[in-house]
Amino acid sequence: MPTSFIPTAADLLRLSPDIVLTAGGALMMVIEPLTGAARKARMAAIAVLLIAAAMALSVMAYSDPGTSFSGMLVVDGFSTFFRILVYGCGLLTVLMSVDYFKRERGSESGEYYALIVFSLVGQSLMASANELVLLFIGLEISSIAGYIMAGYLRDDKRNNESALKYFLLGSFATAFMLYGVAWIYGLTGSTNLDTVRRAILGGAMEQSGQMLMIATALMFVGFAFKISAAPFHVWAPDVYQGAPAPVAAFLSAGAKAAAFAMLVRVAASAFFPLSAKWEMLLWATALATMIVGNFAALRQSNIKRMLAYSSVAHAGYILVAVTAHSEVGIAAVMFYLASYVLMTIGVFAVVTLVASKGERFVEIDDFSGLVQRQPMLAIALTIFLFSLIGIPLTGGFFAKFYVFKAALDSNLTWLTILGLLNSAAAAFYYLRVLVVMYMKPAAEGAGPVDPAGIGIKAAIVASAVGTLYLGVYPSAVLDFAGKAAQLVK
């Protein structure tokens, strides 16, 4: 029992980004109906300011790392890295969403930006929770906002279907996870990650090993759903294809990064004593995820669906680094997610633009002759696709490089070889887009791409610059990740 229930200043500072976002989001909901239709675009600006403030506060909080609220929340390098990453992802999503709803529905929408802000609160909690129940709450806050965003254009049947599927299957998966948390509590008497770890080291394994493994397996199902690992990935293609393109970007980048943060923290702290038993499971999941993602993507003609499968495949590569169960592996996960978030947001932003009103042009063939119609857009897309393939001088190359290096360091030779072969095969479907873009004349019906708004332009440029920066000078991010990777001191 803590001696005092009154939070200290340090407690509050460590939670301050979440406090600011929650209060700001609630305020947005209140003033939204009072804002005239013409002024709703301001809500995006408010969201940008809120997220920027949260970023600044999380950097400030890192100057004094430690736990708060009786060890429920932890601010360390790892959580700060992921807080900044998901906030950055939220920021880019806000930027690329400006004008989207005006184009699709005729009016901007303030609620949407509030939902992004709420979702970020959840993701930030997932990254910094040191306790299973708080972890679950963060997951739910993030997911529920996500379900609504996926169906945001409620007159559109694709949106509706996407939201419903995401909701049903998401609830199904979180139920498993919550059940697992309950079992863990029953077996170890705590939900605090450090206490659970001590309990496992202190003999819980010997007393009830089988039960413990089943409990962790239940939790793993929840994690696997959120990171879209095979066979729990089946929702991803339908949801990404149906959801509005900016939302698909947000779900496949930010939500996935936060889910990996959660998985890595739990696997590297509470369940680290079980790592030898987890290794087989992670090994098989990583391999299956890479294979399913890459081979299913080969056959897609819809670009959003192809990107969905590609995001499944990338989850597989990241799982390879998780399987390594080492600090190098954790650093590789962090670096990979940083570059993955940038290239995914970038590629979806380009898709958003090319798709035009009503998202009519989302087949790969609709990209034909893009280089003539919109040369700058084509160059940006080329950078993102190169990064997804993993060509040097883009972030995607070093991301893969570090992942496979980490795997080799942990003697996962076969997984590395199979992973590299997978990434060779993956080049094929990204290349198809490049071929269509550069080597086919524009289709008859394809009109000029709508002029891009300032927001989405900024999002594309920022993602492209970030992708190239990580490819040319990876050391800065990697050094930070390397230092932050030591989760249990």
Added chain:
Amino acid sequence: MNFLELIWLIPFVPLIGAGIMLLFGRGMPKQLVSLISPGAVGISFVLSLGAFVQLMGLEERRHEVVLGPWIEFLKADWGFLLDPLSGVMIMVVTGISFLIHIYSIGYMGHEHGPRHGGFYRFFGYLNLFVFFMLMLVLANNYVLLFVGWEGVGLCSYLLIGFYFHKKSAGDAGKKAFIVNRIGDAGFILGMFLLFKLTGSLNFGEVSAALTSGNFPVEAAGWGILSTTALLLFVGATGKSAQIPLYVWLPDAMEGPTPVSALIHAATMVTAGVYMVARSNALFALTPDASTVVAVVGAATAIFAASIGLVQNDIKRVLAYSTVSQLGYMFLAAGVGAYWVAIFHLFTHAFFKALLFLGSGSVIHAMSGEQDMRRMGGLKDKIPITFRVMFIGSLAIAGIPGLAGFFSKDEILWQTWSSPLGSHLLYVVGLATAAMTAFYMWRLMFMTFYGEGRMDEKTKHHIHESPAVMTVPLMILAAGSAVGGWIGVPKVFGENGFFQAFEHWLEPVFEPAAKVMATHGEHHPSHAVELGLMALSVCIAIGGILLARHIYLALKEDQRPTGGALYPVLLNKWYVDELYDILFINGLSKGGGTVLAAFDRSTIDGAVNGTAWTTRMVSKISMWYDTWIVDGLVNLSAFFVRAASYPMRFLHTGWVQSYALIFVAGVLAIFGFYWWGR
């Protein structure tokens, strides 16, 4: 002026050229494009020449320039290394590139491209290629080398697909890219292992670590060193088109001919040979891996030469010839004669660039015709092209005095006499030499001699190429004639000039030489060497005479058909078909179909589940609106609908099947932990 400090500029000048072309080239007149782009390579050539000359004056022939740190834990910097090996490479790359740029001005002159900008784009890509190639050969570590390695692949892909309105060109580009990616996977793994072994990826440090004595020669069996070397070699087989990854190179001939000459004959494809030579300290430690290199090289040499015997497309003959000659280079590297591999790379760059550009001149004269069965009698109509190609064909066939003779004969001799070589590999090499002479002179006789078999319209158009094309050809012909004189066999007497090439490269291959010395030296007699040399000359002349007999003396219907072997050779031993069945159909399509069963797009398909879901959700939203407006009136209705939800859910057949997959996954994990612990 200190050129040695400026070596980093050598790659960057073409990069600036490429930048200018690709960003601003669109609005430029052709004259300006033809000035800037070849000019940039010309400056590089001058810088290389200056640096090369100053390098000769250094005590220790090695100079490193580090611009800044890059990836510190891999010990990889933005560093450039000039030593005798990279010195030879930059001279070859910038020199040949410069000539080919000049030639391209004429060749691509009527190229308006599908979009009126083909000309500037072509030169932009070409400059970009030169940049990456120079990065590759000047890098002082494996990681930076790999950047160039991927970059040249990318440019090759862009240039193969240059005629992108041709579907075959696009397909060939893709094939090249994918095959190279497979090789790259091996290269990356090799780099990892090398780093694990030596703790660095810097060339100097790697080589120092390997020769420090901590690594004994892996003679007794297959170990980690052999694995590392073999993985690097897998990368080399991709880039240098060796068995089993050679399939992309012949298809790459879809690109414009100057590209075939520069990238797919003289420079890029030799990157694998360069990399193996650069890693000589590693390969020397593993006799087993070296044997694999030699055997793969020899097998590729004879295999590709046999296919070349029956091809009818003039560029394809040369393409298979390139694959075969690259095989020779790996054979030399595999038997430990690294300097000979680089020597053949050097001479081959001259005569193969010459032959390709010459064939481009022929195609130019023939209004785009590439089939040799519709050529003939061009000897007097395009005399300059004929004369230079005559020299080139003699050189590649191995006629004494010309460049190809010295390098090829040295390879054969080393294969015979080296402790790592064998007499069987020698016989394979000799047979390849015979085939080489035959297919090259078959090409010559079919193209230039006999009666013209083209139609009247084409015949009327035949004309010699302009000087901007023929002058580079003449320079290359001079190189093909005398380029080999710096590597004359010692049996003809030792002289500083005539063995300059070997002595020049000695410091680079010192690590390998040290290890090779432990294999024990044995000196076969000079008589044997001279005898073998005479044999290979006879073989070469025999090949030429046989081609003359069949393709000049005999009428078409009297020619021997080759029997059952002919269709096999014509269809390239059916390897493409085999790969299609194994990899394209078997793996990707088959696997894709299985997965496609799980993946039916519920949105486009006419599936009842979709319609139901949509109706349901829109009803819920509508209901929500009504509720806000009308108050709680409809609340009861909501409960009824909500209660029916799980029931209907079972009948959609879609979300349900997804959930079923979930459950299967959960059960699998449970089962694993329950029983499989």
